[in-house]
Amino acid sequence: MLYLESVFIGALRIIGFCLIIFVVKTIVSAKKQSQFGFDYLIPRLVTFLSVIIITGFLLTQLNAYDSFVLLTIIWVFMLLIFLNLNKKSPLKTQLKIIKTRSLIYIVKTIENRQPLINFKKIKKKRAALQTSKNPKQKLSTTHIYWQIGIGFFMGILGFFSRLYFYRFDRYALSDIWYKDLSRMKYLSDQVWFFHSGSMTGEFLLINLYGTLTGLSDSIALESFGLIEVAILALVIFWFCYRSFNRSFFPALSSSLFFIFFYMFLPINIDLSTMHKSVFLALIIGLPAILFIHSPKILKGKISTYFRWMIYIFTATFLINLFVAIYVLFPIVLLSFLLRYKDVYIRKSFYAYSISAVFIFLMHYIASIVLGQDFLNFIASNIYAYNTYTYAPQLAVPIDQLLLIYGYLACSLTALVLPFAVKNIKKWSLILILLIQLDLLLLAAIYKVDFIDLDLLNQALTVFIPIMAGIFFYFINLFFETIMKPKREFIAVKLLLSLSIIGMVLFSLYDDTIAKIPFRKEVKNEQVLAAYDKIENDLLPYSYGVVNDEQTKVISMGNHFFLTYNYFFSEYLNQDLEYFKNKENLIYLRNNPDIIPPKSILVFDYKDRENSIQIEKALQTLKQRGRNIRIFYKNSLVSVYEIINEPKQSHVRELLF
Template sequence: MILFLFYMNRKFISYSKSVNYFDFIAKQWFKYGSLIVLLIFGLIQLGIYNLLNVVAILVGVIFIDYFGIKKIPQSINIISQKVKRNIFELIRNIELKKPISFFVSTRSNPEERNKRLWYLFLLSTLGVVAFYSRYIFYQFDMFSLSGSWISDLERIIDFDSQHWFTNGIAPVGELAIINFYGKFVSVSPEVALQSMGILEAVLLSILLFWVINKISYSKIIAPLAAGLFYSVSYTIMPVNITYILQHQALFLAISFALPAMVIYLKPGIMHSNNTNCFINYILVFTAIGLIDIFTLIVLMLPFLLIGLITSSVKSKMMNLTVIGAYAIALIVLFIIYGTASNHFGDDFELFLHSSLMSVSAYTYFSHLIVSYEQLMIYYQYLSYIAMICCLLFMIFKNEKWNAALCFLLYFNFLVVLSEINHNWIDTDLVKLSLGVFIPVLLGISVAVVIRVAYFIYAKIEVVKPVFAVFLIAGVLYSAIHYQGKEYKKLHKTDNIPRDIINVYEKITASYYPFSYAVVNDYTTQSISINKHFFIHYTDFTENYLKRDSIYSKNKKNKKFLKKNPEYVLPKSVLVFIYKKGDDKNNRIIVNCEITPLILSKLETLKKRGRKISVFYESDLIKVFEIENNPGQSKTDDLIF
């Protein structure tokens, strides 16, 4: 989807500008990603949140952003002229019998097109590596269908009921994004929740490439190293492997913070005036605050102050403007959360304190090659060497390493902060954030090494792509070879939660909403919200046969059914049967002792002439379908 938007942008809008994929993703995420968070929040407060409204307003904003407010009256005429010009060029090129490749390709010279294809290869590689490096941990996943997973799912679904704050005040912007993401790509909320952790990893690996690309003189090798280190280097990174697939509001907030940090140090990257930049920063800081207060206050504020000291003289005024935008965003968030706290009767100070802490975040780094403390010492020594080199380049070579120096200082600040024992600082969250900024340190260090060896590096310009391919292969081989032992130590979890999610996704795609019911354990009831009716096993075994008998006798008696709606049965009923009993790793209650009783009820229904078939079957789960009104529940049957 992103690549398609980039193609349309290059083909019809910004074909005269030199923009690569990483620039496009980082800048648009900075501008419009934060806007989406605010649009969802605002529309929910108005009670009109849905996919169509968000997309319509977003398209309107993009339209205004492209033309500018002053040119809106002339926009129709401008579009008309462009359409006419493109049609004229199309007809002319058809008459000239241009090849199909000419019409498909974008307007750029061959050298730029080849460069863009090279960046596409790097983008695809980083995306695939980051995705697969997380996907392989699904067999060890402890998050799916856990208590935290169920709680998050309920909140995600609750956005459809136009509720932002439920069960207390908390930053839930990440869950709002998950809700929107599920709607936008047309997947169920549970699948969106299940995959969000992987998507955050992919997004961060791409943004880390972009960060090093912008703050150093290395445009490929060092950025590639940073992205790959983040994706596959588990034994030298403070990450929780057991819960590596769990989505983290911290990581989504950092995905907004990284572009904000780079643009703060290098304002010219956005190619926009001060007013637009000021507005963009207000939006992004407010969005970060709605996602994660910890990132906004504990991570962003120190960076802004360090950046103010280390940035170039030309950037000082813009830095102060950004700090002003930060202050305004804080005021806006104070009003939002303060009003909500007053409305729900919560204590604002308690909310602020709880928002700076995370119950679900913990740090257990048994997989590291050395202790966490020792590893941080090594990284600090590396950062000191890199800082000295940056200063030497700045003093003696008059080169601009200010941004890299700022990130190095900031890294050391985070290391010190992670050792402070204070009840307002969650050191676990600080350590998890280091898992993102350590690759920045490593990327800068590689860039410094390349700069030191520039007299050799400049002479091998032609073999840079080859070296990049060898770097990818080398990092991946090292990750597999040297981390294999730690990978084998992990304990596989049961596949029932993943199987359940797959079945529910298939059910949602196959049946019309609220035309059917699902018989299952209470643990899975949250998945049924806003989709279908839910029947617990106990209710099914005790009452279903009686309801079936009464319903079948009075099926055509509408007056009776209106007076006694409790006897009305859904058009289809899907009954889950679990083939595997409980074990210590299960996150749902699987009572196989009840299976014979359920099967006997199904046999009774068959004898009564009810149509019963197997809807789904695997090694772990079997789902039967009871058709009370054949052909009246599945979407395909209703359409065709």
């Protein structure tokens, strides 16, 4: 992978950004922490993502969207959360106290020669963890360390497992890729509504990811799918861990199933590295499902819970309508019907209803203002016209595989029912998950017309591993009932899970890979690598690029673009006229169109007929005395740089 360095840099910078947030929170926050591990991290991740998406949506409606403006607002929002200001006290007095406290903290750590973040102090919080009212919920520091370690390990495995599939990638520079890139670019033009095929929330986060990490839009779009899978693997682990009575084995099994068992999942193998709004929506949606049944994870009063659930559901709608309607709504409705007496579940149902009304009303008003067909837009976002399911890697045909999962889901549902009848509060979440999975699998098996099968398969790629987690949860309960262990052997279970996964992969790997009849487009990879080098090395709008008309979207908002036809027919004349009158400032002022960019980068594809024309044009320019050098060279793609103004385009040359 030629642009692997940029992909890793993006991931590392995101981690660095999270560490900065942690440092800021430690310094300015005076609030005692009552949640630890992922019980603290994931709810805040979900709420922050929700606020980012909703804020971005509102900014575009005010024609004020800019990624830096959005980042500033998010920083202010996080600071306000960390400061935990009291509405009843004067703001000036509180800020003065916070300033004094932060300065004292920093000075003391420097005087004592201690690190700003002292991880040894975490051990002192063990006593706080043991104050839980329910003895079954007491957690040791070691348990939390295991939770954090395994969770992050799942995220790393998820990242590298999908990185491997770049060898089969067909997404880069495909028609879908160009369409998605244009969606990202349109955000800068304050365009949010009515892009058929998907909602805009995911593209907002990709745009922000590129800005935050310093990646070009092209690489951010190409690599964001890795970030989604890494976070989703972590979220699946935590979701199952909390849903299955804080048991590590089923949570581990579920996350590992999602990461590695692609031969048993209806995943589109040639687009496995592509970003998926279904996955991003479930990164928010799965914790939302857990918040419905375990509302105490979202700290605060009922009114605070209600407000946050509105934000979370609204963000899910803005990311993917399919997940919001076909995945979340049945779960919210079933929860309401089974436990309508629970005030938190009623609040979550009302929150979902308010979010749905808000989203549909906003889009209906926009359809009237912009003259768009509202129903066609909704239909285009429930059906995936630009995606398909192609899974040659499956161990068994997809129809048989879905049928097997259908039988297993029905069997597990029948197994859970007696427990749920006896204790609905304890078993309602697992029962509802299984009922929802039954419905999704039935829709997939019988190919229901009003549900898009490709989007449904993406959702099943997440819910089938959760079903595997439920299956292993019952196995775990069975052995615990028989053996009655005094403590949980976490290391043994981790080793056992990895061993099982390793044996299955070892036995099926060769057959699975042999079934995949394609590999990545090498030329597309080289083109992306060339653009990555161009955008990293050169100053925006100091250069122009000569390439196919289709690649014009890459140039939007970044540099000038010239087609091959213009370069062959017009540019040579423009070059001659400019250098003839270069010293005549009055002429240039009156004829600004003849002034070329400081540098011109010409893409030369070795398998194209116009390669000879490019060589002739470059030879003509060399004869005129132009400085031409090879900027990028690979087996199928070369990029030549025509230097019109030396040391005016390259960032390094301008700085040093």
